[in-house]
Amino acid sequence: MMTTIKVAVQMYTLRDETEKDFAGTLKKVAELGFEGVEFAGYGGLTAEEVRTLLDELGLEAAASHVPLDQLQNNLAKVIEDQKALGSKYVVCPFLMPDQRTEEDYQKLIPFLEKAGEQCKQEGITLCYHNHDFELERLNDGRMALEAIFEDTSASNVQTELDVYWLTKAGENPVEWIKRYQNRAPLVHLKDMTTDEEKFFAELGTGGVDIESVIAIGEEAGVKWWVVEQDVSRRTPLESIEISMNFLKTKLPQFS
Numbered sequence: 001m002m003t004t005i006k007v008a009v010q011m012y013t014l015r016d017e018t019e020k021d022f023a024g025t026l027k028k029v030a031e032l033g034f035e036g037v038e039f040a041g042y043g044g045l046t047a048e049e050v051r052t053l054l055d056e057l058g059l060e061a062a063a064s065h066v067p068l069d070q071l072q073n074n075l076a077k078v079i080e081d082q083k084a085l086g087s088k089y090v091v092c093p094f095l096m097p098d099q100r101t102e103e104d105y106q107k108l109i110p111f112l113e114k115a116g117e118q119c120k121q122e123g124i125t126l127c128y129h130n131h132d133f134e135l136e137r138l139n140d141g142r143m144a145l146e147a148i149f150e151d152t153s154a155s156n157v158q159t160e161l162d163v164y165w166l167t168k169a170g171e172n173p174v175e176w177i178k179r180y181q182n183r184a185p186l187v188h189l190k191d192m193t194t195d196e197e198k199f200f201a202e203l204g205t206g207g208v209d210i211e212s213v214i215a216i217g218e219e220a221g222v223k224w225w226v227v228e229q230d231v232s233r234r235t236p237l238e239s240i241e242i243s244m245n246f247l248k249t250k251l252p253q254f255s
Contacts, residue, residue, distance in 0.1 A: 004253045005217045007244070008036035008062035010188065010228035014236050018043050023053055028237060032244050033254070036062035038186075038226050039085070040093070047084035054085070062224045063089035063160070063186055065129065068099070068108075071115055079122045089186055089224075090119060091127045091160050100133055105144050109151045116156030127186055129160040135169035154183045160226070164190035167208050168198055174212050182221035187213065188228050189243070200229050202239050204246035214250055225251075 009029055011018060017025040022043030029037060036059055042050050054061060064087050066078050071092060082090055092112065095104070116126035134145035142150070149159060159180045163173035177184050191206035193199045203210055217225070225247070232239040248254040 003218070005222050005251070006035040006060070006062070006224055006253075007033075007247055007251065008038050008060075008224050008226045009034050009240050009244075010038045010040065010065070010226050012040040012065065013227070013229050013232070013240060015040070017236060026053055026057055026059065029240075030057040030059050032237075032241050033248065034059070034227075034240075034244065035253075036060035036224065038062045038091075038224075038228075039064040039087075042081075047081035051085050061085035061087035062226060063087055063091050063127070065091045065093035068092055068095065071126075072111065075115055075118055079119060079124055082124050083122070088123070089125050089127055089158075089160075091129050091186065093129045094131065095133070100144075102138055105138065105147060109148055112148065112157045113152045116152065120156055125158050125185065126156065127158045127160040129186075129188065130162055130165055132165045132169040135166070135171060149180065149183070158186075159184045160186040160188060162188035162190060162228075163208055163210070163213055164188070164192050164200065167192055174209070174216055177213065177216055177220045177222070181219070184220055185223040186226055187217070187222050187224070188226050189213065189247075190228050190230075191243075199233075200231050202229065202232075202234075202246070203227065203243035205242070210246075211250065214247075 014025050119126045128148055130145050135143050137143055138147055161176050161184055166173045166176055191201040191203050191208045193201045194207040227243045229239045
């Protein structure tokens, strides 16, 4: 039986809009046909207030991006917020430039394992989201991203693979999603311009093979496609509408 992979938008894309009008921006997201949102902050509202908004708009909390320092210093509150939101996934979204040395990864990996164990006990799954810098190799010859997933258990740490950053680093996103089959519940869908700049692009307008990624989602155990566009040359709402319209032609729930 086919399970439908739902579509969310990463709210970082709409950071300027949410700063002006958090509730109104969520409403626009719902109107465009998105089934959920992935949070990057809660607009100064409590998790409970955000949950009320989501319920009113018929949206789900797909996941939350939570900075590493909050995961390290405030994990109990982070977990509590996810429960209030109805979110099953919390994501470590980014390492600052001064957190990417060999030594940093040696500390990060056991931390993720331990934090993931705590999350799991509360019914939440911890995921790690990549950029391109984790595709650089460590002293042992492995890419940092490989080390993160090889040296943690699949039950405690799962992936949120970003197809743009994998492509930009010269990797094939389909191969990575297959490699982490049933460990990649969240996948960031993001396209890339075909010129030398390799800028962020709306889905279906660039050179990333989004269709091949979508085609293996079911088999790979993906639960959410998450649309993100870090920077846009249009208004972000126009960009996510173009991306959503592309997905509406490709995904079964919209046909």
